[in-house]
Amino acid sequence: MILDLGLSNVELYRGLAVDDLAGKRTLTTKPEDAIPILVENLSSIPIDPEEVVLTGGMAIWAYLVIFHLLHGRTKRIYYQDGMGRRVLVAAHG
Numbered sequence: 001m002i003l004d005l006g007l008s009n010v011e012l013y014r015g016l017a018v019d020d021l022a023g024k025r026t027l028t029t030k031p032e033d034a035i036p037i038l039v040e041n042l043s044s045i046p047i048d049p050e051e052v053v054l055t056g057g058m059a060i061w062a063y064l065v066i067f068h069l070l071h072g073r074t075k076r077i078y079y080q081d082g083m084g085r086r087v088l089v090a091a092h093g
Helices: 031-043 060-070
Strands: 002-004 018-021 024-027 051-055 076-080 086-091
Touching: 031 060, 051 060, 060 076
Parallel strands: 002 051, 051 076
Antiparallel strands: 018 024, 076 086
8 A cells, every 4th residue: 555644645634734834735733743643543544464655745753653653564664755766664574
């Protein structure tokens, strides 16, 4: 499954403040306040037990939080950059 961490992922960022700043969608909730909500939101998203591909423009702290939450819930975690290249970042089992 592909998990888009970009701010267009309404399901992942539900309950967080996303505003348009200078023409760019920006998460304006502070990370320390956003993390527990991201954790809760991700727990309600069905995760493929075989593989998850993380992609989308978002701050590195969000990638780290999501990666940590996925660790152990899926066998393989990939990162896909904006050019479509995939890198295996974790493999279990």
